[in-house]
Amino acid sequence: MSPQTHAGIDYSKVDEILSAFEYKKSNLIAILQKVQEVFRFLPLDVMTYIGTKIEGLSPATVYGVATFYAQFSLEPKGKYEIKVCDGTACHVRGSMPVLNAVYQCLNLKDGVYTSEDGLFSVETVSCLGACGLAPVVVVNDKVYPQMTADAIKIVIATIMNEEEEGK
Amino acid sequence: MSDKKTLIINGKEVEFTDEPNLLEVIRKAGFNVPTFCYRPDLTQYGACRMCVVEVEYPNGRTLINSSCTMPPEANIKVKTNTERTRRIRKTVLELLLANHDRECTTCDKSGKCELQQYAEEYGIKDVSKYVEKRKEDFLPIDNSNPALVRDPNKCILCGACVRACTEFQGHSVLGFANRGSKTLVQPIAGKALSKVDCVFCGQCQAVCPTGALTIKNEVNDVWSLITDPNKKVLAQIAPSVRVAIGEEFGLEPGANTIGLINAALKEIGFDLVFDTNFSADLTIMEEAHEFVERVSKGENLPLFTSCCPAWVRYLETQHPEMLNHLSSCKSPQGMLSPILRELVPQYFEGYTSENINIVSIMPCTAKKVEAKRAQLRKDGKFETDYVLTTQELAKMIKSAGIDFKSLEPVEGDSPFAQYTGAGTIFGASGGVAEAAVRTAYEFVTGEPLSDLDINGMRGVDKNHRCKDVELDIKGTKVKVRVVSTLKEAEKSLQEIKNGTADFHMLEVMACPGGCINGGGQPRSCDDSHIKEKRAAGLYKEDTELTYRRSNDNPDIKKLYKEFLESPGSHKAHELLHTAYQDKFKGSYKDVVKN
Numbered sequence: 125m126s127p128q129t130h131a132g133i134d135y136s137k138v139d140e141i142l143s144a145f146e147y148k149k150s151n152l153i154a155i156l157q158k159v160q161e162v163f164r165f166l167p168l169d170v171m172t173y174i175g176t177k178i179e180g181l182s183p184a185t186v187y188g189v190a191t192f193y194a195q196f197s198l199e200p201k202g203k204y205e206i207k208v209c210d211g212t213a214c215h216v217r218g219s220m221p222v223l224n225a226v227y228q229c230l231n232l233k234d235g236v237y238t239s240e241d242g243l244f245s246v247e248t249v250s251c252l253g254a255c256g257l258a259p260v261v262v263v264n265d266k267v268y269p270q271m272t273a274d275a276i277k278i279v280i281a282t283i284m285n286e287e288e289e290g291k
Numbered sequence: 292m293s294d295k296k297t298l299i300i301n302g303k304e305v306e307f308t309d310e311p312n313l314l315e316v317i318r319k320a321g322f323n324v325p326t327f328c329y330r331p332d333l334t335q336y337g338a339c340r341m342c343v344v345e346v347e348y349p350n351g352r353t354l355i356n357s358s359c360t361m362p363p364e365a366n367i368k369v370k371t372n373t374e375r376t377r378r379i380r381k382t383v384l385e386l387l388l389a390n391h392d393r394e395c396t397t398c399d400k401s402g403k404c405e406l407q408q409y410a411e412e413y414g415i416k417d418v419s420k421y422v423e424k425r426k427e428d429f430l431p432i433d434n435s436n437p438a439l440v441r442d443p444n445k446c447i448l449c450g451a452c453v454r455a456c457t458e459f460q461g462h463s464v465l466g467f468a469n470r471g472s473k474t475l476v477q478p479i480a481g482k483a484l485s486k487v488d489c490v491f492c493g494q495c496q497a498v499c500p501t502g503a504l505t506i507k508n509e510v511n512d513v514w515s516l517i518t519d520p521n522k523k524v525l526a527q528i529a530p531s532v533r534v535a536i537g538e539e540f541g542l543e544p545g546a547n548t549i550g551l552i553n554a555a556l557k558e559i560g561f562d563l564v565f566d567t568n569f570s571a572d573l574t575i576m577e578e579a580h581e582f583v584e585r586v587s588k589g590e591n592l593p594l595f596t597s598c599c600p601a602w603v604r605y606l607e608t609q610h611p612e613m614l615n616h617l618s619s620c621k622s623p624q625g626m627l628s629p630i631l632r633e634l635v636p637q638y639f640e641g642y643t644s645e646n647i648n649i650v651s652i653m654p655c656t657a658k659k660v661e662a663k664r665a666q667l668r669k670d671g672k673f674e675t676d677y678v679l680t681t682q683e684l685a686k687m688i689k690s691a692g693i694d695f696k697s698l699e700p701v702e703g704d705s706p707f708a709q710y711t712g713a714g715t716i717f718g719a720s721g722g723v724a725e726a727a728v729r730t731a732y733e734f735v736t737g738e739p740l741s742d743l744d745i746n747g748m749r750g751v752d753k754n755h756r757c758k759d760v761e762l763d764i765k766g767t768k769v770k771v772r773v774v775s776t777l778k779e780a781e782k783s784l785q786e787i788k789n790g791t792a793d794f795h796m797l798e799v800m801a802c803p804g805g806c807i808n809g810g811g812q813p814r815s816c817d818d819s820h821i822k823e824k825r826a827a828g829l830y831k832e833d834t835e836l837t838y839r840r841s842n843d844n845p846d847i848k849k850l851y852k853e854f855l856e857s858p859g860s861h862k863a864h865e866l867l868h869t870a871y872q873d874k875f876k877g878s879y880k881d882v883v884k885n
Binding site: 182188 | 463464467477479480
């Protein structure tokens with residue numbers, strides 16, 4: 125996973141986020157979440173920028189936090205963000221075959237989490253709090269309960285078809 | 292609060308007062324526990340788990356605790372060396388070794404490496420029961436700059452370098468990245484140190500227990516110079532080297548070994564040996580002149596000292612708009628080399644500007660970078676050819692088979708052999724300002740300053756990183772601030788920007804306590820008091836010397852009379868002053884303009 129630089133970043137958006145969170149060191153994770161919401165990932169230059177703007181932080185420290193948490197992506201995320209829950213309940217009910225099916229479907233290799241066309245990105249999350257529906261997959265806030273390898277393939281194929289038709 | 296509190300360590304009753312942690316109490320009591328991550332001048336971290344001890348509480352419970360993070364408690368019984376603690380430490384060592392590039396013999400830290408030392412002490416012979424690090428998984432070594440080498444394959448993630456960078460320089464160029472088994476210590480996104488805002492102070496390297504951060508070793512290059520019969524090799528030795536190098540040969544910290552260093556250098560094969568103390572005096576002549584001029588004109592105040600190359604780089608990259616405050620004087624290293632190149636051929640037969648090579652011996656890793664500055668180059672040639680740190684010179688002396696302690700002391704070479712106490716104290720935080728005031732006073736009033744000890748500027752421990760002194764120069768109040776560490780310097784810069792600053796001169800040394808604690812000095816990170824002893828050694832030499840004001844130095848007077856005319860003259864500017872460069876572009880803060 126190599127971090128990406130991003131030409132033409134609108135830093136006024138970053139400034140807005142920073143001032144909303146009062147330039148506080150303790151708000152770093154919330155700030156990064158918001159930045160990721162805006163840019164769909166954390167560009168290296170934005171992490172550097174945040175590191176120089178907040179007292180007590182440095183670019184290397186911000187990078188450290190961003191790479192510690194799986195929720196942060198250093199490469200652009202896809203239009204559709206697939207979150208495969210791998211909490212205990214989902215795991216025992218077979219989330220791994222679901223995840224592998226997603227990787228296979230999107231032709232992703234180890235360390236690459238966004239499909240080549242930029243349409244999909246995949247991440248595992250630790251628990252979505254919907255253990256009764258295990259195993260759970262969430263695609264852009266839409267919840268898909270009791271997934272199987274075959275079911276998720278259909279979900280992805282449906283989205284792909286819609287995208288095709290949309291064009 | 293005066294209640295006597297005691298605890299038991301290995302059966303011995305030990306008193307304690309305000310020690311920050313149990314480890315300090317253990318060490319004061321004469322015992323020791325191994326540690327990788329504990330450094331008394333940095334915050335406690337508890338990463339390595341080597342300092343674990345068995346603690347028996349009064350209620351009978353026994354727990355294993357890391358002694359560096361545990362505050363001392365009354366009436367506990369501590370055992371530092373039990374079957375359990377040994378087993379834990381051995382496991383820690385085995386796991387670290389399995390995940391380590393164990394090519395020890397060619398490692399620059401070999402013989403000084405704590406991992407190597409403890410592995411040997413604990414008799415670790417085999418780690419094959421763990422999955423060992425494979426050569427093909429090794430990460431590239433960062434060899435991109437003239438001062439430091441970062442080898443991530445030897446990092447044990449103790450975090451000492453990250454804390455040093457953060458707590459000393461306020462800079463955190465190094466940080467942790469990733470998580471779990473993929474964790475690394477590196478500059479942002481694994482960039483090279485030369486591509487980030489590193490100032491090359493070398494404090495990260497000074498606290499590193501292994502070969503993960505080392506000084507770029509230039510010993511072999513210097514040997515090639517010395518063994519070349521067509522080359523004349525000149526040495527210059529910085530003030531603080533003399534009070535530290537003895538530690539490498541079993542002498543006490545603070546012991547002044549300048550005579551032995553001169554002798555060793557001659558023995559090694561250096562042709563002429565000079566003292567950077569002499570050019571420290573020269574720096575004072577120029578800088579005091581500059582200071583007096585600025586005060587009288589009210590221009591570019593406060594004046595910033597410019598001896599510390601890490602500080603100069605910090606200003607150039609972080610605050611280029613404040614470079615006008617920086618003294619235009621070269622550092623003592625930067626001043627002596629051009630003077631030697633210019634004058635040695637006049638005084639010594641067989642020396643020409645072509646065959647002279649200059650090697651400086653410095654306590655500092657950033658000096659290696661300074662020597663490569665474009666501004667310190669003349670006719671396409673660097674004025675200083677190589678910079679060796681104190682550590683490297685010690686290696687050189689050892690490899691030459693010289694018995695350092697039994698050498699007959701030798702004096703430096705004339706015409707620049709004499710130096711004053713003012714030059715010597717450059718090595719301790721506050722020394723440059725004190726030396727400058729001693730001379731500036733006389734420049735302004737025409738009378739010599741009577742009380743030469745300005746105690747308010749002295750002190751190199753944690754509590755003396757920012758010192759304010761107000762002086763009365765015949766009715767004119769002059770305020771001087773002395774800071775060490777760039778974290779403190781940054782606070783002063785912010786005061787200047789806010790308009791709340793109230794001082795005329797700012798002395799900055801990037802290393803805590805000044806050059807005596809420089810990144811190139813012998814290892815001293817386990818004991819806060821070593822730097823105090825080294826500083827005491829310098830202040831002792833100051834009182835022992837015939838002259839204690841730079842302007843009294845007879846060799847300096849002669850140099851001005853015969854060659855430089857007067858401080859601030861055209862000739863002096865040509866040789867002794869320099870220009871600075873706005874290096875904001877490409878620095879972290881430049882990101883907006885990309």
